[in-house]
Amino acid sequence: MQKLVLFFSFLLISTGALAQRDTSAFTKFNDFNNLVLNGGVKKPEAQKQFETLLKRINILEMIRAERIIPKTQWVFPLKGYKSSAIGGTHGNGYFDKGYRYLDGNKHGAHPAHDIFINDRNQDCIDDHTQKAVDVIAVDDGWVIACTNQWEPNSNMRGGKFIWIYHPATHIFTYYAHNNQIFVKPGGYVTQGQKIAEVGRTGYNAYKKRSPTHLHFSAFKLVDGIPVPYNPYEQLKKAKTL
Known part of the structure; x- marks a missing residue:
């Protein structure tokens, strides 16, 4: 025995x-x-x-030796910021009609919230702190896709992006337009961990007309495929670090 x-x-x-x-x-x-x-x-x-x-x-x-326990609350995806930094009025910048994950880079919807930083001269540095703004994981999970490469002549919308899968809740989160990424596929991240710094990469985000922001999305599985849902209420309740 x-x-x-x-x-x-x-x-x-x-x-x-x-x-x-x-x-x-x-x-x-x-x-x-x-x-x-x-x-x-x-x-x-x-x-x-x-x-x-x-x-x-x-x-x-x-089969991991350590289980991921669901958190009751997200942390806000930008360090030092809160939901008042979300663009639009009461989160009305979110628009997911017509979006399909399998369409890849070709879609006209905006299933996300743009979260703006204080950066009038568009140098990716916070005007108040004079430092880069950290992008942080809203919850524990696995980095399943990301890229730290992007060229200004690229038509890729997300620029330098990160996908995180949160197995405890079966939710995916997406962080785009980053300046620099500090994770890679297969990395396990904990809630509040720095994963990137806010940037201006991506087809539209790179243009002068666009204020510096993080493009943040959340997805649930529907019929085996990620489908966007509006995470505005979760972001409103999220804890600021």
Whole structure:
């Protein structure tokens, strides 16, 4: 009996360690996301690939030695800022009609809230603190896709972006237009952890007419695919760090 207990203890520890080391599922998801953005995969096949990759990530999460416990409250995604920095009136800048994740870079909707920083001269530095503004994870989760590369002549809307999957709630969050990213696919982030700095990357965000802001979205799974929902109330209740 003692040997059996030791065996299962060893199995639990070893599989947990393996789950924390195995980043191939996240690398594959990142590659898949890039294909979607570039229109390099047909939608029926893309949906199958998405479901397969997410199942693998969920399996890795199940065998982790440490469980992610759902938080009752988000933290606001910009350090030192609160919901009053959200553009529009009462969050009316959010518009998700016509958005589909599998459309990639080609969509006309705005399923997000733009959160503006104090940056009149558009140098990506806060006018009050004279420092870059930290983008932070609203909750614990896995970085499943991101890019730290973007050129001004690119037509990619998100610029330098990050996707985080929150397995405890099965929610995805998306952070775009960053100046610099400090995470990579397969990284596990905790609530409030710095993941990037606010920037002006992205097709529209780079233009002078656009004030410096973070583009923040949240998604739920519907029929196996991320579908945007309006997170305004969660952002209003979020804790400021």
